[in-house]
Amino acid sequence: MIISIVIPSYNSAQTIIQCIEGCLEQQCTKDVVEIIIVDDGSTDSTKDVVEKYPVKYVYQENNGPAAARNRGWRAAKGDIVCFTDSDCIPDRTWVRQLLKKFIHPDITAVGGSYDIANREGLIANCIHEEIMERHRNMPEYVHAFGSYNVAIRKEVLETVGGFDETYRRASGEDNDLSYRILKEGHKIAFARNAIVAHHHTERFSIYLKEQFRHGYWRMKLYRDHPDMMKGDHYTSIKDIVEPPISLLLLLSALLAIGISFMKAMTLVLLCLFVIIQLPMPLKIVLQKKDMKYLYLAWLTFFRGFARGSGMLVGAIRFWRFKGLGMLCSMLKNTLKS
Numbered sequence: 001m002i003i004s005i006v007i008p009s010y011n012s013a014q015t016i017i018q019c020i021e022g023c024l025e026q027q028c029t030k031d032v033v034e035i036i037i038v039d040d041g042s043t044d045s046t047k048d049v050v051e052k053y054p055v056k057y058v059y060q061e062n063n064g065p066a067a068a069r070n071r072g073w074r075a076a077k078g079d080i081v082c083f084t085d086s087d088c089i090p091d092r093t094w095v096r097q098l099l100k101k102f103i104h105p106d107i108t109a110v111g112g113s114y115d116i117a118n119r120e121g122l123i124a125n126c127i128h129e130e131i132m133e134r135h136r137n138m139p140e141y142v143h144a145f146g147s148y149n150v151a152i153r154k155e156v157l158e159t160v161g162g163f164d165e166t167y168r169r170a171s172g173e174d175n176d177l178s179y180r181i182l183k184e185g186h187k188i189a190f191a192r193n194a195i196v197a198h199h200h201t202e203r204f205s206i207y208l209k210e211q212f213r214h215g216y217w218r219m220k221l222y223r224d225h226p227d228m229m230k231g232d233h234y235t236s237i238k239d240i241v242e243p244p245i246s247l248l249l250l251l252s253a254l255l256a257i258g259i260s261f262m263k264a265m266t267l268v269l270l271c272l273f274v275i276i277q278l279p280m281p282l283k284i285v286l287q288k289k290d291m292k293y294l295y296l297a298w299l300t301f302f303r304g305f306a307r308g309s310g311m312l313v314g315a316i317r318f319w320r321f322k323g324l325g326m327l328c329s330m331l332k333n334t335l336k337s
Contacts, residue, residue, distance in 0.1 A: 002032045003095055004154075005082045006072030008065045010040040012086035013049045015199060018117075020053050022090040022196075033095065036075055037086075038068040066163035066173040069147065073157050082151045088196040089117050097194035098151040108156040108186040109178070111145030112194030123207060124200035126296040129284045134234055135192060142190045143182065143232035147174035149196045152181075160184060164224075172217035175232070179225045207299070208306040215243060215310025220318045238276055246308035249273055277301050 005023050009016055016037070023035050035055040039046055041062030050057050060071055073081045080102070082095055091097075094112065101110040113135045116128040147163075160180045167173035178188060201207045222229050231240050249269040256262040274297075281296040 001080075002034060002078040003028060003080055003082060003099070003151075004073070004076035004078030005033060005035045005084065005095070006038065006069055006076060007035070007084055007086055008038050008040055008068035008072065009042060009046055009050070009086040010062070010065070010068075011042045011044045011046060013042075013045045015087040016046060016049060018089045019084065019086050020050070020055060022088075022092070022094070023055075023084075024053065025092050026090065026095045027092050028095050028099075031095075031099075034077055036072045038072040040065065040068040064165065064168040065147070065170045066167050067165045070162040070165065073152075073154060073162060076154060079154055080151050081154050081157065083147050083149075084196050085148045085198075087117075087199040088148055089115075089198075091115070091195040091197070094149075094194050094196060095151070097191050101189040101191045101194075102151075102153075104187075106185070106187050107189050109145060109150060109152045109181055109188045110191050110194070111142065111188060112149035112190075112196065113192045114149070115195050115197035117197040117199045118202060121200070121202040122292060122295055123204060123299065124202050126281075126293060126299055127200045127207070128198075129288065129293060130280060130296060130300075133280060133284060134236070138190045138192065138233055140190060141187050142234070143188070143228070144175045144178035144234055145188055145190075147177075148198060149194065150174070156181060156184070156186060167217060167220065169213055169217060171214045172221040175221055175228075176224060178232075179228055204299075204302075208302060211303045211306040212310035212313075215307035215312075216314035216317070218307075219311055219314030223318045238280075242273075242276065242304040243308035243311045245269065245273055245276075246304040247312060250305070250308075273304065274301065277304075 007019060020035065026033055037050045037055055037057050039057065039059045041060065047057065058071055058075060060068065069083060080099070082098060084090055098110045098112055101107060114128065114131055116124060118124045160177065163173045164176050167176065181188060201210060231237065249266065252262055252266040252269055256266045277297040277300050281294050284293040284296065285291055
């Protein structure tokens with residue numbers, strides 16, 4: 001059987017070497033593995049780096065990672081297409097662990113889990129440990145996968161049309177594909193032993209920009225799939241309730257400048273916002289026996305405002321005047337559940 005690995009790439013000359021070498025070292029003795037690198041209009045030396053390896057190189061004008069992945073799987077020869085990112089380093093057993101989960105015909109996609117490639121950074125470690133805590137609670141079958149680590153039957157990609165290329169940035173396109181696969185009656189399995197190491201963000205400002213972007217594209221995702229507004233197996237209640245609370249807090253703080261009784265409301269909202277940041281960091285501190293992970297509370301505090309702001313802009317962009325009402329509906333539905 002032929003297994004195809006598709007890696008979208010954009011200005012990734014600094015990281016893609018480890019990714020390619022990890023793919024070339026896969027322990028799949030009974031399978032033929034082809035590796036397809038789709039260069040999404042890089043302006044660095046990505047092409048020169050990639051062409052040193054026995055892989056298929058495809059170039060396209062910059063059109064986003066969703067389009068690059070589609071270009072890759074459509075050129076693939078394999079019955080199963082594995083996806084990872086150019087800043088990830090697959091474990092040598094990665095593909096084998098993904099393939100193990102294709103035990104029934106109705107399992108058409110298998111998502112995997114993370115390791116961390118840059119262990120020296122505090123922010124990177126906090127991000128990683130939060131993700132791993134979420135993954136520890138994943139069931140056998142899940143609602144969504146991440147495109148950094150997933151294997152999908154090619155025939156299903158053909159049926160549903162692959163990734164939605166209107167998601168121009170790296171955010172939401174994998175959830176969207178997951179939901180469309182589920183709506184076709186298929187199952188998505190979770191393989192916690194299928195590991196790729198990821199280079200997590202190390203700069204605070206870049207992390208907040210990423211979270212703003214995630215919030216923005218999340219509103220398109222909810223417009224396309226309103227039935228998933230209550231969350232999936234990765235998204236927690238905190239993730240859903242936090243953005244509207246952050247916006248209410250900002251609005252309350254602005255009103256408090258001229259309305260005295262709003263100061264008390266602002267204080268209440270601020271205390272609530274701080275309190276909901278603490279459970280996850282405290283749990284990780286107890287598990288790791290390392291107080292440095294309390295920094296995660298600081299990180300998620302500001303992340304809430306970044307995501308909330310992104311969702312507000314996304315609501316205006318994708319929902320027009322219905323957007324604010326939808327944010328309020330998210331909060332209302334969460335409180336009911």
